[in-house]
Amino acid sequence: MITGVFRDGAESMAGLAKLVRSANHHVVGDAFRFTEEGVVDAAREVRGRGVEVDLLHSFYKPAKGINKAPLQDVGVQFHRTWVMQHGKAMSVDGERMLVGTGAIGKPTLKRNDVAVLMDGAAPEAYERLERAAFRHDVPAGRVAAADAKAAGLLVNDPALHVTHLTESLEQFIATEPVRLDVVTKAFRDPELASMLAARAEHIPVSVVARDMDPEVEATLRSSKVDLLHLLDPAHHSHVNLVVGSEQAYLGSAHLTPRAMNRASNIYPSREIGALVDDPSTVAALREVADQVRATGQAATGAGSVQERATSWVRSKFLKRLA
Numbered sequence: 001m002i003t004g005v006f007r008d009g010a011e012s013m014a015g016l017a018k019l020v021r022s023a024n025h026h027v028v029g030d031a032f033r034f035t036e037e038g039v040v041d042a043a044r045e046v047r048g049r050g051v052e053v054d055l056l057h058s059f060y061k062p063a064k065g066i067n068k069a070p071l072q073d074v075g076v077q078f079h080r081t082w083v084m085q086h087g088k089a090m091s092v093d094g095e096r097m098l099v100g101t102g103a104i105g106k107p108t109l110k111r112n113d114v115a116v117l118m119d120g121a122a123p124e125a126y127e128r129l130e131r132a133a134f135r136h137d138v139p140a141g142r143v144a145a146a147d148a149k150a151a152g153l154l155v156n157d158p159a160l161h162v163t164h165l166t167e168s169l170e171q172f173i174a175t176e177p178v179r180l181d182v183v184t185k186a187f188r189d190p191e192l193a194s195m196l197a198a199r200a201e202h203i204p205v206s207v208v209a210r211d212m213d214p215e216v217e218a219t220l221r222s223s224k225v226d227l228l229h230l231l232d233p234a235h236h237s238h239v240n241l242v243v244g245s246e247q248a249y250l251g252s253a254h255l256t257p258r259a260m261n262r263a264s265n266i267y268p269s270r271e272i273g274a275l276v277d278d279p280s281t282v283a284a285l286r287e288v289a290d291q292v293r294a295t296g297q298a299a300t301g302a303g304s305v306q307e308r309a310t311s312w313v314r315s316k317f318l319k320r321l322a
Contacts (some may be wrong), residue, residue, distance in 0.1 A: 002278040003096070004117035007288055009108035009238075012100050012115040016090060017042040019098050019117070023051045028127045029090030030272060031078070032252070034066045036159040047074040056133050062265040065105075067160060077132040083158045085274030086259070088115075088252040089126060097123040097174060099153065099274045101239050101250055111238040114250055114288055116281060122151040126272075129155065156253065156261045156271040165273050166260045169242065169249055172275065178245035179204045183292045185238050186254040188213035191262065197223035208296045209255075210237050217262075228296030240273075241289050247277045248285040290313035 006012040013036050020027055027046060034040065034055065043053050053076045057066060068078060088104075091097035102113025125147040132141035141160045148155060154165035173180060173195050180199060187193070188211040193216040196205050206226040220227045230237050232273035242249040251273020253259035261268040276282065 001118065001120045002116050002276055003119055003143075005281050005284045006100070006115040006117075007284060009102045009111040009113040012098070012102055012113055013038055013104070013108055014285065015115060015117065016098050016100075016104065017094060019090065019092055020046060020281065022096070023092035025093050025185040026052040026054070027090065027092050028130045029055050029056070030085060030087035030130070030270075031057040031066055031303055032086050033103035034068075034071070035105045036108065037106075039104050040067060040070060043071060043076055044074050047076060053077065054079060054134065056081055056085055056087075056130055059267050060081070065223050081133050081136075081159060084258075084267060086252050086269040087155070089153075089272040091123040091126050091130075092116060094124040094127050095119060097126055099251065099272060101241075108214065108238070111236055112288065112292060113238050114241070114285065116250065116276060117257070118151075118153070118274065121153060122148060122153040125151055133157075133159070133257055152277075154249075154251065154273045156268070156273060157258065158261055158268040158270065163261045165251065165253055165271055168275055169253075169273075171234075172242065172244065172247060172249060173199060176203065176244040178248070180206070181241075181243045181286065181289045181293070182207045182209075182255070183237075183241045183289045184209050184255045185240065186211040186256050187216050188256040189260050190215050190219065190257075191261070192255050192260070193219040196220065196225055198242065200224040206293065208293050228293060228298060230292065232295075237292055237295075239292065241285055243286045243289050245260045246279070246282065247275060248282045249273055249275050249284060269297060 006015045017038040021048050031125050056079050059080045059082050089099045100115030104107035130145035145162045147161040149164045154168050156163050156165040200223050208228045210230040210232050253271035258269050
């Protein structure tokens, strides 16, 4: 069940800090970044009260990404996974959790990252999923991922060979009967582009993306999709949303082969998202999508030689790592 919606990065980080401070027994979460002072201070504060704090992160991470020292000093435990951990979620006491699009870092404070608060079955299933990852326990992780999916919490995890997020997102796109509005930082997945192009023959479909693969752009431009580029030199837009008439997806996964865990990608990532059907939450996320859309510009395929050359190089040499 959705109990709250945060419509930008500053709200999301404040909400996460408040969530962490509400813990009585334990905090379990993903750490792609962990440098935002409010959340770091909250984690240190609850450790001072004896609350256990366990965080999952990739086997590698640049030093700027996670400020471990002030957390390990008070006994915060970090656990490594061999995959690229890109999820943005955290749970307390197996009862309440936040799922969002933004990392726990200072840049998120200036971005349009959104998040939702969930209770019910999702937090407990998520914590079992995380603890299975701590132990590298694949069977337990697969069971927890299935239980999380039943509660509306979706995961792609290469370590578990689970792609519930991709499967649910594709089903959502294929079955939405009224309209689809997509907002993403990066759109480089040809399979999702083809699906949206096909759906645009039957329902209105709009896409706003900051970074777009040329193949994806060509597919969408040749269809009935209403396509906009987001000119965002300050990198303010980082949100990932797919909004329909009665459901909406939000989460860490950009629309890329890596995030979707496609077989063609050499280094797929671990992603966490939510598929929500609460009417007020869907309406709030649609407002966010509309706000981003209002800042987009029509995708004409035009651009400077440098811009088009950069896009070509990215598609040819970085696509497998997208």
